[in-house]
Amino acid sequence: MLIENTIHPFSVSAEELAAWSRRPHKHNFFELVYIEKGTGRQCINDHNIGYGEGNIFLLPPFDCHSFQIHTPTRFIFIQFNALFFQKDTHQLMDYTNWFNHLHYIISTYNRLPGDIIHSAQDKALLINLIKGIEHDYRTNQDPACTIIRANMFALLNILMRNFENAFRENNPVTDKAAGDMLQYIQYNLFDNEKLRVDALASKFNLSANYVSEYFKKKTGESLKEFILKSRVNVAYSRIQHSGKSMKEIAWDLGFTDASHLSKMIKKYFPPDPQQATGNTTSCISSL
The missing domain is CATH 2.60.120.280 (Regulatory protein AraC)
Known part of the structure; x- marks a missing residue:
């Protein structure tokens, strides 16, 4: 290719x-x-x-x-x-x-x-x-x-x-408030202070004890898992086209080290079997 x-x-x-x-x-x-x-x-x-x-x-x-x-x-x-x-x-x-x-x-x-x-x-x-x-x-x-x-x-x-x-x-959410929370997290993905449970509770007028339960109920995914997966998504994107090393990206985005980031990428972005075998015929044959 x-x-x-x-x-x-x-x-x-x-x-x-x-x-x-x-x-x-x-x-x-x-x-x-x-x-x-x-x-x-x-x-x-x-x-x-x-x-x-x-x-x-x-x-x-x-x-x-x-x-x-x-x-x-x-x-x-x-x-x-x-x-x-x-x-x-x-x-x-x-x-x-x-x-x-x-x-x-x-x-x-x-x-x-x-x-x-x-x-x-x-x-x-x-x-x-x-x-x-x-x-x-x-x-x-x-x-x-x-x-x-x-x-x-x-x-x-x-x-x-x-x-x-x-x-x-x-993103299947059942009300506007949940959609607003998803978008707020997206905007502040690497601001730990704004993503603390008590900060989210204050922002969206919820009890701090209820924030995680509310998020899971509305999105079907735990708050912690959603934030981690979203951060790994950013790291994976930067690895592809930022020109920085995995070590630099891990440091920039707050991961423990390059090894930790590599493990998270493997968890959320398993290798594509077609890419692993060099199979690119689908795009060609469709024309």
Whole structure:
């Protein structure tokens, strides 16, 4: 399986294609794809679905993907990684912590093909941002441009809002308060003080003795297990595309050491038998 790498933290390109000549592949960066016109099918991992004008896809790192073009299609590709959001000598703003939080949202997002935006209003906002970013990049060829970074910040925040809405919809809770608690935990996943039982009790007007029971009753999962599994999910995502070692990630996220983190990953993310045998035919044969 070809893995496409880049040394550039950010790039934008527009291509009009009558046929997709690239084999199914993976890459080490995020890629946002906007279909300005055309029809066909998108494949990600072992699923595929039709695409059309106005569709927006997010391709996470190391997911197998490709397109099959039915009618001539104009793509706008925005490729980025964590380095683009770090503070450097050209920038006044440091988006590092914000992007680290975004890793969690993306890692919990259900990575299936299809449009990631279901709100017409958000879709219109995103399209305007994408076109503005593409125009500024093509005109200036300066990915460090403050306007481009600000627009990317806005764009990804809109995506995050849609992922969070999907997260709420896909997590079976029986009332709004439980959904609010899930989202609060998600936002404060590595803030131990805010996730203490007494802090959650105060935040959601519950008895401290009842918080864990309430969470288990509403979600079907223990509070402690949910937080641990969510933290491991973040660590697993960063291992895949942050460029840091497991030791560094374990330290950053509060795990005892790399060995402890490795054990937790094996517990919650057992090896995929298809990946272990190098089986990537499902994505190819679906086209």
